[in-house]
Amino acid sequence: MRPIAEERRVEPGAEAGQSGGGSRRDSGWGKSAAGSSAVTRERPGPCDLGRSSAIQVPGSPNEVGGWLGTLARAGMERWRDRLALVTGASGGIGAAVARALVQQGLKVVGCARTVGNIEELAAECKSAGYPGTLIPYRCDLSNEEDILSMFSAVRSQHSGVDICINNAGLARPDTLLSGSTSGWKDMFNVNVLALSICTREAYQSMKERKVDDGHIINISSMSGHRVLPLSETHFYSATKFAVTALTEGLRQELREAQSHIRATCISPGVVETQFAFKLHDKDPEKAAATYEHMKCLKPEDVAEAVIYVLSTPPHVQIGDIQMRPTEQVT
Numbered sequence: 001m002r003p004i005a006e007e008r009r010v011e012p013g014a015e016a017g018q019s020g021g022g023s024r025r026d027s028g029w030g031k032s033a034a035g036s037s038a039v040t041r042e043r044p045g046p047c048d049l050g051r052s053s054a055i056q057v058p059g060s061p062n063e064v065g066g067w068l069g070t071l072a073r074a075g076m077e078r079w080r081d082r083l084a085l086v087t088g089a090s091g092g093i094g095a096a097v098a099r100a101l102v103q104q105g106l107k108v109v110g111c112a113r114t115v116g117n118i119e120e121l122a123a124e125c126k127s128a129g130y131p132g133t134l135i136p137y138r139c140d141l142s143n144e145e146d147i148l149s150m151f152s153a154v155r156s157q158h159s160g161v162d163i164c165i166n167n168a169g170l171a172r173p174d175t176l177l178s179g180s181t182s183g184w185k186d187m188f189n190v191n192v193l194a195l196s197i198c199t200r201e202a203y204q205s206m207k208e209r210k211v212d213d214g215h216i217i218n219i220s221s222m223s224g225h226r227v228l229p230l231s232e233t234h235f236y237s238a239t240k241f242a243v244t245a246l247t248e249g250l251r252q253e254l255r256e257a258q259s260h261i262r263a264t265c266i267s268p269g270v271v272e273t274q275f276a277f278k279l280h281d282k283d284p285e286k287a288a289a290t291y292e293h294m295k296c297l298k299p300e301d302v303a304e305a306v307i308y309v310l311s312t313p314p315h316v317q318i319g320d321i322q323m324r325p326t327e328q329v330t
Helices: 074-079 092-103 116-128 144-158 181-208 231-256 275-279 284-292 299-311
Strands: 083-087 107-112 133-138 163-166 215-219 262-268 320-323
Touching: 074 299, 083 092, 083 144, 083 181, 092 107, 092 116, 092 133, 092 163, 092 215, 092 299, 107 116, 107 144, 116 133, 144 181, 163 181, 181 215, 181 231, 215 231, 215 299, 231 262, 262 299, 275 284, 299 320
Parallel strands: 083 107, 083 163, 107 133, 163 215, 215 262, 262 320
Antiparallel strands: none
């Protein structure tokens, strides 16, 4: 079964997941986007996280442009200059979230299997004068060694993670009656195991630095709350139901640990990305129809929800945001 490309979210006929990850051979830093005269740096080492390869984004809030430029919430000030990890950041919702956080003045490590798009986004953020920093990092989220190496690099170069946004995920059209075991494993490894590993490592990073106000946000799906009569999404839906349970379980364990780190799930419905065209790569008309029958959510709508969650007072716990297009039926 042909793999789904990175970062995409739509419910085939509804929503699906983001993805990140890739070859272990290429883990580590990508180079800067070609032709970007504003970026000058030395060749980075394999674990040179954020030194010469980090693209610094100067500027003040008044210089910030774009759709979020005028939405600098007072509640986001406490996150300024702190570090957020965004998985699956090379497109779709992940890219929109990374941009929004940089606009709010955060240092953002954006990871994916390929980082060319993240490097281009970093250059765009720099040109726009956003006050934060976007740091591309190549990581195969289906490989635990890659994930642990990434967290080690973040620890050595930036102390650690304050916000973890588990956005990466993937869907394959493998049904329950005839789907491939490899397709099921791919979805489970990224959508459930990688999310859990990143959550564990992010919590340990916060705990060892006595960070008690961190935040872990899982970008899930409306498919984690109901099962559609679409056989090709049933296993995918099961992984998203797992994310719903994992987020609530995380909240309970954090409370038992007397921690004030918060856990939130954001579950969007149909979001207009390239996902449908990857899922239905042999039927582009079917893919296009996914987006044409209604006004879909945009990746920026989900990023706006992330900013809202982060901007709430520390004593406010947002458990799950379910969001769908107004015209979506289920």
